[in-house]
Amino acid sequence: MLRPAGDFDRSYQQDMSVLRQRWQYGLLILGLIALFTLPYYASASTVSLVNRICIFIIAVQGLNMLTGYTGQISLGQAAFMTVGGYISALLVGQAGWNFFFALPVAALGAGLIGLLFGLPSLRVKGFYLVMATLSAQFIIPWFTRNAYRDVLNGAQGLNVPVPMIKLPVIAEQCFLGTTFNPEMGQCVYRFATPGQFIYITLIVLIFTTIIAHNTSRSRLGRALVAIRDNDLAAELLGINLFSYKLRAFFLASVYAGLAGALLAHNLRHINSETVTLVDSILMLGMLVVGGLGTSLGPILGATLIILLHELATVMTPIVISLLPQTATGATAALRPLIFGVALMLFLIFEPRGLAHRWQLIKAAWRLRPFSH
Amino acid sequence: MNWQLLPQFAITGLLNGGPIALTALGLVLIFKSSEVFNFAHGQMLLLGAMVTWWLASDSGAGLPLWAAIIGALLFSMLLGLLIERLALRPMTGQPLLSIILMTLALSQALQGLAILLFGTTQRNFPTIFEVTNPYRITLPFLTYNDNPIVVILRQNLVWSFVVAMVGVGLLWFFFQYTRIGLAMRATADDHETAQAVGIRTRQVFGISWAIAGIIATASGILIATASGLDLSLPLVVLAAFPAVLLGGLESIPGAVIGGLIVGLAQGLVALPNNQFILGPETAQLIRNSAEIIPYVILLIVLMIRPDGLFGRKRIERI
Numbered sequence: 001m002l003r004p005a006g007d008f009d010r011s012y013q014q015d016m017s018v019l020r021q022r023w024q025y026g027l028l029i030l031g032l033i034a035l036f037t038l039p040y041y042a043s044a045s046t047v048s049l050v051n052r053i054c055i056f057i058i059a060v061q062g063l064n065m066l067t068g069y070t071g072q073i074s075l076g077q078a079a080f081m082t083v084g085g086y087i088s089a090l091l092v093g094q095a096g097w098n099f100f101f102a103l104p105v106a107a108l109g110a111g112l113i114g115l116l117f118g119l120p121s122l123r124v125k126g127f128y129l130v131m132a133t134l135s136a137q138f139i140i141p142w143f144t145r146n147a148y149r150d151v152l153n154g155a156q157g158l159n160v161p162v163p164m165i166k167l168p169v170i171a172e173q174c175f176l177g178t179t180f181n182p183e184m185g186q187c188v189y190r191f192a193t194p195g196q197f198i199y200i201t202l203i204v205l206i207f208t209t210i211i212a213h214n215t216s217r218s219r220l221g222r223a224l225v226a227i228r229d230n231d232l233a234a235e236l237l238g239i240n241l242f243s244y245k246l247r248a249f250f251l252a253s254v255y256a257g258l259a260g261a262l263l264a265h266n267l268r269h270i271n272s273e274t275v276t277l278v279d280s281i282l283m284l285g286m287l288v289v290g291g292l293g294t295s296l297g298p299i300l301g302a303t304l305i306i307l308l309h310e311l312a313t314v315m316t317p318i319v320i321s322l323l324p325q326t327a328t329g330a331t332a333a334l335r336p337l338i339f340g341v342a343l344m345l346f347l348i349f350e351p352r353g354l355a356h357r358w359q360l361i362k363a364a365w366r367l368r369p370f371s372h
Numbered sequence: 373m374n375w376q377l378l379p380q381f382a383i384t385g386l387l388n389g390g391p392i393a394l395t396a397l398g399l400v401l402i403f404k405s406s407e408v409f410n411f412a413h414g415q416m417l418l419l420g421a422m423v424t425w426w427l428a429s430d431s432g433a434g435l436p437l438w439a440a441i442i443g444a445l446l447f448s449m450l451l452g453l454l455i456e457r458l459a460l461r462p463m464t465g466q467p468l469l470s471i472i473l474m475t476l477a478l479s480q481a482l483q484g485l486a487i488l489l490f491g492t493t494q495r496n497f498p499t500i501f502e503v504t505n506p507y508r509i510t511l512p513f514l515t516y517n518d519n520p521i522v523v524i525l526r527q528n529l530v531w532s533f534v535v536a537m538v539g540v541g542l543l544w545f546f547f548q549y550t551r552i553g554l555a556m557r558a559t560a561d562d563h564e565t566a567q568a569v570g571i572r573t574r575q576v577f578g579i580s581w582a583i584a585g586i587i588a589t590a591s592g593i594l595i596a597t598a599s600g601l602d603l604s605l606p607l608v609v610l611a612a613f614p615a616v617l618l619g620g621l622e623s624i625p626g627a628v629i630g631g632l633i634v635g636l637a638q639g640l641v642a643l644p645n646n647q648f649i650l651g652p653e654t655a656q657l658i659r660n661s662a663e664i665i666p667y668v669i670l671l672i673v674l675m676i677r678p679d680g681l682f683g684r685k686r687i688e689r690i
Contacts (some may be wrong), residue, residue, distance in 0.1 A: 007538045023491050038376050073469050120671065124678045126468050127409055131617055135667035138610070146657055281476045288473055290418035319488070329492035337484025348462045 004366050018213065035202055039195030048194035053306045054201045057263045060298035061212045061287045067284065069221060070248040071228030072121055076114075076133035077256050077283050078138040078275040083256025084110040085150065085264030086144060089160040092265075094151070099163035099191075099265060103204075103332065107257035113140070114253020121245045122147020125231070137280055157271020160264045165189040179212060189348035197266050204258060213295040224248055225293070279337070285343045291355025296366070299355040305339060312338050340347035377643060380512055380523050380658070385639015387525065391534035393631025395612040396619065397540060400581040400627040403616075405580040408460060410655035411475040413588055415482035420448045420589025421497070421605060422490045428498050430671065434506065444589050450553040452585025454684055456578050479606070486564045487603065494602040501528035501597065532594045540628050543583075550602055556580055568641055573584025611638070611663075615668035620683020636667060638662045 005036045009015040019025050038045050063077045088106035097105075098229045120132035152158070159319075167187040191197045196312040224235035233240050264270040264325050284307060290301020312334035319330045350357060395413065395581075402410045426432035427440035436442065459478055463471050507525045547553040557565040559576045567573055595608050615634040619626025643660050661668075679685050 059682045067469070071469075073472060123676050127472065128617070128674055128678050130472060130669055131613060135664075135671050138664050138667045142661070146660045241520070278480070281480065285472060285477065288469070292469070329487045332492060333484045333485065333487035336480035337488060340479070340481025340484060343473060344459060344481065347466075347474050348478065351466070351470055360553050364463065 001268070012364055016359050028091070032206075036199070039198065043192060047198055049306070049310065051198045051201050051266060053303050054198070054285065055259050055266065056283070056302040056306060057260070058205055058208050058296050059256050059259035060283050061208055062252040062259070063283050063287055064293065064295075064298050065212065065215065065224065065255070066248045066252035067287060067295065068244060069216060069224040069228060072245060072248060072253065073127075073130045073284070074133040074249075075130055075251065075280045075284070076117060076136035076140075077135045078277065078279040079117075080110045080114050080253040080256035081260030081263065081275045081279070082140055082144065082270070082272065083113045083253075084260030085160075085270040086260075087257070088157045088261035089264050089270050090151070092163070093158060093161050099161075100165075101263050103258065106261040107254045110260065111162045111250045111254035112259025114249050114256070115246055118246050118249030118253075121249065122242050134277075137265070137277050141276070144272045155271060157269060157274070159271055160268050162195070162268065163191040163265050185361070191265075194266070201262055201266070206260060208255060208258065209295070209299075210297075212255075216293075216295060220244070220247065228293070246346070263359050282339065285339060288351070289343065289346050291353025294353070294355040295357060296355040297353055300358070304354065305342075308338050309335055310340055376519075376574060378640075380506045381639045381643045382636060383523055383525065383639075384630065385530065385636045385642075386605075387529045387533040387635070387636020388639065389523075389590050389632040390536035391598070392589040392608075392612050392615055392635050393538040393628045394539050394587060394594065395541060395609050396615040396627040397624065397632045398584045399520075399612060399616045400619075400622065400624060401580055401587065402542075402584045403422055404513075405556050406577050408463075408475065409621075410584065412455070412482055413552055413584070413612075414609030415479045415486065416448065416451065416585055417449065417587035417592035417595070417609055418486050418603070418605045419592075420444055420585070421592035421601050422486055422495075423447050424589070424593055425495050425497055425596070425601055426490065426663050429495075437500065441593060444593070445586050448585035448589035449582045449583075450621055452581035452583070452650055453578055455585075456581035459578070460581070483603075483606070485535035492602060492603060497593075497596040497601040498598075499528070499597060500593070501531040515675070528598050532598055536591070536594060539587070543587075544624060547661070552576075612664035614673070617670055617680055618673050620680030621683055623680070623682035626680055626682035634666045634669065637665045641665050 009020070014020055019028060035050070038050060042050075047139055059077055059081055063074060066074050084106040087109040088099070088102045091102035091105060092099050107278050117133060117136040121129055124132060140206055144152050145159075164186070167189075169187055189196075216225075223234070223239045224247075226237065226239055227241060227244060231241055260270075260275065263274065267274065283302075286301035286305045287297060287300070290299065290303055291297030313331055316330045319334060323330075346353070380664045391521065395417065398416075399410055399413055402408055402445030421444075424440050424444035427435050428437050433440070433443075455478060457474060459474055460471075463474050468555060468596055504527075507530060509525065511521045547557055555566070555571045556576050558569070559573050563573055566576075589638045592605065595605060599608075611634055612631065616627055617630070617631035617632060620630070643659055644659070673680060
C-alpha cells in the first residue's frame, strides 16, 4: 500500500480501519446522500437502472466470496437467485408474510440449497465443479417449471406482491410517511415504484457490502484465500477444506438469495426465465471485469456490464438502420455481442480487472509528479 | 408401464444419441489437445448450421445443398482457426478461470453474431434425409401379449445416426493412422516431449480447432435437419457436456459411449408410465425430465467417479 510521506497510522484502530481519513468519511456520506436522494433528481428509468445495478452488485458480491476469494468457479449463481426469489414470492404472496421477514428467510433457504449443490466440492474442483454448479443451473429452473404446479404455477411463474410496511393507527394519525388504508384498517407504505423500492435495495446493499468487506479480512476470509492459493497447503495449516468450502458456498447462495428476492419483488413477477444461465455467465463476467477477490470489484464490474447492456439498447436503432433485416433481434444480438467482446478484451488486456486499474491510478496520483 | 413401448423409446433414444456423441467428440478433441473445455461449441454449431442454411436457401446464396454443406464446413474451419488465434492463444498459461471465462465470453459473442447476421426467426432447414415413410422393424423373439413388437423409426433419425457414426469412425481412423492425428495425440500426451520430437504444437492447436469447427458444423447440420433450425440449437449441446464427463474428458470412445448413454436415458425417461408406483404426478415429472436427465447423470458421475468411465485418473503432484 503506497502512502505519501508523513501519512502514518497513529493507533491500531486507524491501522485496521477501512476509511482512514476524515475526508474519506465525508466523501462516503456525500455519496450515500447522492444515492438516497436519487429519486428526487433522476428520471424514473435512471432510478430503475441503478436499482438493477445494486441488485446485481449484491449477487456478484456473493459470487466474489466463492469464486474470487475461495477460487471455486460457479455457474449456478442465477439458479440460487431463482430459489431466493421463489421462496420470498411464496412467503409473501401465499403465506402472507411481511416482506422484511421473508427476505432473510429467502436468503437462508437459498443458502441451504447452495450448500446442497456445494457438496460435490468435497470431491471435485476446478472444471468439474463448474459442471456440478452448471447442473444446479438446469435442475432448479426445471424444478420450478415442472414440480408442484399447483403452488409454483409451472412455467408461468408467480406474481409477487409489493413490499409493504404496516403500522397501527396511533391517535387517528399515520406516521413515518405511511397513508391510511381503509381496507386493512392500518397505516401502509407501499414500495411500489422504483423510486420507493430503491431504498430497500440500497439498505440491503450497504449491509452486504459491510459484511462482505469485513468477512474478507476475518479468519474466514483469510482461510478462503488460503484455499484459493493452494488448497493442499491450506489443509496442512489446519484449515478444514470441506467445511470452509461449504461456508463459501453458503455465503454465496445467501447473497444470491437476497438479490433474487429483491429482483422478484422489484419486477413483481418471477419464473424460471427471470434469471437464466446467461445471467450466471454475466455475473462471472462482472466479477472478472471488476476484479476478482477485491471488495471494489463487484461494484465496478456490475456497474460497467449493466451500463454496457444499456449501451446495447441505445445502439439498437443504429444497428437496425444499418442491417434492416435483423430488426426483430437487434437488442438480443447486441447484448451478448458487446458483453462477449468486452469480456474477451478484459481477459486478454486487463485480467485483474477495473479494481486493479483503480489501484494503479491511485498509486500514480500519490506518486505524482514522479512516475514510480 | 407400457412395456411394449420400451424397445421403441430405447432405440429412438439411442439413435438420438448419435449426434450428441458427435458433438461430444468435438469437445473432447479440443480438450485432448489443449486442455480447454469449449463452452462455445454450441454457438459454433449454431453458426455452422445457419451458414449452411444461408448458402442453400433461395433468399441467401442459393447453392445446391452439397455445395452449401462444403462451403459451411470450410467456413467453420476458418472460424475455428480464427478463434484459436485470436481468443485462445493469448490465454496460454492463464489460470483455469480465465480460460473457462474466455470460452463463455466467446459463446456470448458468437450467439450475438449469429442473431445479428441471421435474425431470430425459425428457419426451414433443407431436408437431407427423407422424413416420411418411416422404417418399421418387427423385433425378433420378443412379443407382448402374443403380438409382435413393431419399432417405428424415422428415416432421418436413422441416417443422422449413421452419418454421426461414420464421422466418429473417420476421426478414429484420423487419430490412429494419419501423421497429423498422431502428432495431435502426442501433443495431448505431453507438450514438451512433442515439441522435442519436432511437432509444432501451435500448428496442432490450430488444426484441432479447425477440426472441431468442422465437427460442430456437421453435428449442427444433423441436428438442424432433424429438429429444425432456430436459436435453441446451442441448448442441444448442453446435453453433450454431461456426455463428455461421463465418458471421461480425454477419451474418444468414452465420448461416443457417453453420448449414446445420454441419448438412451433421455429416451427412457420419456416412456409413458401410467402405473408408476409413486403416483401419476411423479410419473409426469419423470416424463418431463428429458432436458435435465443428462445433468442428473452428471451429478451422479461427479459424486461416484469424477474421472468418468474411460478418463485418465488425475493424480495431484505437489
